Amino acid sequence: MANTDRLRRITQAVQEAGTLGVAELAGLTGASEMTVRRDLDLLMSQGVLERYRGGARSLLLRGEEPPFALRAEEAAEAKRRIAGHVAGLLADGESVVLDSGTTCVEVARALRGRRLTVMPLSLPAVNVLVDEPGSTTVLVPGGRPRRGEGALTGPLTRASLAALRFDTAVVGCCGLTAEQGLTAYDLDDADIKRTAIASARRVIAVADGGKLTRAALAFAVPATALTALVTDDTAPEEELQALAAAGVTVSTV
Amino acid sequence: MANTDRLRRITQAVQEAGTLGVAELAGLTGASEMTVRRDLDLLMSQGVLERYRGGARSLLLRGEEPPFALRAEEAAEAKRRIAGHVAGLLADGESVVLDSGTTCVEVARALRGRRLTVMPLSLPAVNVLVDEPGSTTVLVPGGRPRRGEGALTGPLTRASLAALRFDTAVVGCCGLTAEQGLTAYDLDDADIKRTAIASARRVIAVADGGKLTRAALAFAVPATALTALVTDDTAPEEELQALAAAGVTVSTV
DNA sequence: ACATAACGAACATAATCTCTGTTCGTAAAT
């Protein structure tokens, strides 16, 4: 994998400036122009930006989330701890629907080899669970994978979810507050989260602390739809209390 | 990736002997015992064999196909040529359902970036097509991935296929003759092939020459269900004529 | 219970692949 840090910087710089030249980016990152061009190609293939002769134009709206590969390493340690705790909450033999997003991919890693039936809602999570020794049963949902993200959405995904009943849904989010509920950047994602939650008896939300002060565009479900929340110790205390008051069992790890 | 050649030899030796010791395998391959153990672990995780203290027992019935990773490199050149020819048969804008199997993964490679709507029926093919720049629309079918193979089967896959109508189905096989029809080693696979073929207007079969003299356990469809066959020049002439007589347009590349 | 053989974790080294920068011919813009 290319230098993620440089990709992140490029993404951010282009997003802020709206449009930026190759030479400027090379200066900014300390890399050669050739390397910058290769990075731009890669980011273009993830739908982050558009290239034109001499530079690139951002395709991310202000405040929109950076691409999957760049988010994966943010708060990685916290995500791993959260994932480990979630794994402990699941009992052998359960059937689980596992949402898309980087935190949920970590959960998938933590579940490898466990005797569970898992339906991951994103391709990266599928790839983590498939071909592992051990007795995990993987069910792939249908759907259209979203560019870069690999999150499966659309009618095929809805249909796959509707055909099944899960013991537990593990859902990620872009924002979660007691007042605004669980929100996502993407409308289709929110739709799938809602459907997944509707076919599960128990709902465990996972979110690093940073997400508990945000609300994103697309509303998925109210906080009261959640059974439990697993977050880290950077979560603001008052928000945790508000969520607890809404009936959510909160764990900070 | 580990040394595929050694893995193939181990697989074959264990399959022939039924059961074989680690020391023998080390002698046979020229590798150290530790390496053989690691190989056995890997093959075990692919469901090829069982380990016991001192050696391994084959889980492949006589004549059963070797695992995906080992088949991928057999007749690789022929598969690539076949795949290239199939790519030429597809027109831009078409919707295509792409069967599982190593040949079809090559077809997926040949289709990267093309303006098509593709539903690949195996995870390796999905991974080839996803995240590629270009305008290929990928639809993931639901289903249970078969260990090692990644072929998607079961009711979820059937349902995904039943919900759609394709212009073309590209199907692989384990055996194909005018008399026996198109056959597969796996019952579920055969079922999915049948369903895929039923939802497509045009059916292109792909098979290297070696398959045109074989019939496998599970019958999928008669030869008359095929529109075209793309094979290589190792195919026996008389079989090609029999297939042509059954109404199949045959191309050898 | 004891001896023996096999196992696998841990480390070191070799082989391989990936990333980055450079050069240079080609293609696009002014």
Place this chain on the structure above:
DNA sequence: ATTTACGAACAGAGATTATGTTCGTTATGT
């Protein structure tokens, strides 16, 4: 027509993976 950017091709550095060795642990047979 000229300039500038582009990307293919190659080379070296860096990282990753594969393999072998050693050694303590575990399973099996007597």
